[in-house]
Amino acid sequence: xxxxxYHVRLTKDYLVFSAAHFITFAGNICERLHGHNYRVEAEVHxxxxxNHYVIDFIALRDALKKRVDTWDHHVLLPTQHEQIRxxxxxREVIATFEDRRWVFPREDCILLPVENTTAxxxxxxxxxxxxxxxxxxxQPAPEMLRVGVDxxxxxxxxxxxxxxSH
Numbered sequence: 001x002x003x004x005x006y007h008v009r010l011t012k013d014y015l016v017f018s019a020a021h022f023i024t025f026a027g028n029i030c031e032r033l034h035g036h037n038y039r040v041e042a043e044v045h046x047x048x049x050x051n052h053y054v055i056d057f058i059a060l061r062d063a064l065k066k067r068v069d070t071w072d073h074h075v076l077l078p079t080q081h082e083q084i085r086x087x088x089x090x091r092e093v094i095a096t097f098e099d100r101r102w103v104f105p106r107e108d109c110i111l112l113p114v115e116n117t118t119a120x121x122x123x124x125x126x127x128x129x130x131x132x133x134x135x136x137x138x139q140p141a142p143e144m145l146r147v148g149v150d151x152x153x154x155x156x157x158x159x160x161x162x163x164x165s166h
Contacts, residue, residue: 007144008054010061011041017072019110021117024083030097033075036151038119040068040126045144055139063133067126074110076117086111119157123149127159 020035042064044055077086077095085096093109095102114121127147135141141163148158 005045006048006054007043007045008057008060009041009043010057010064011039012061012065015040015064015068017068019071019074019076021076023116023118024081024097028083028098030084030100033102038122039150040064040123041148041150042127042130043144043146043148044142045146046140046142049140055134055142059134059137059139060130063130063137064126067129067133071110075104075108076110076112076122078114078117078121079111080113080115082115119149119151119155120159121157123147123157123159127161131161 016037016039018035018037020033022031022033024030042060044060046054048054075093077093078084079086083097085094087094088106088109088111090106092106093104093111095104112121112125114125124147126149127145130147131141131145143163145161146158148156150156
């Protein structure tokens with residue numbers, strides 16, 4: 001049994017996106033709509049393949065870049081929040097929280113299956129999508145995937161997924 005393990009970490013200057021969002025906290029406090037210049041990184045853990053690498057850097061880079069680019073210059077809205085209601089049609093999205101109401105063009109919004117658009121939940125969304133994309137490319141599921149989203153130059157939300165060993 002070997003005590004060695006391998007992982008790769010991908011962080012690039014162009015793995016960034018600018019997006020608007022708002023979150024709720026402390027029960028019923030809702031932030032004002034605001035934006036961030038987010039940075040994203042990924043770490044993949046696993047055994048070496050026949051080429052002696054954990055994963056093809058180019059496949060990982062391209063899959064993550066495509067996900068990040070999809071969110072760039074959009075409003076990120078949660079669809080599973082208990083108090084924020086998000087309704088959409090082909091033309092517009094209406095979000096409401098208590099007596100507040102926002103109306104956005106549909107093409108300007110990304111509706112995310114999350115309870116709140118925190119950096120942690122954004123990292124999970126990107127990570128779950130990345131797992132799907134890599135599987136579609138024929139990449140084996142990693143032993144562990146970690147995705148980080150930095151919303152403010154040092155404020156990281158990090159999500160970690162581990163393959164079930166059973």
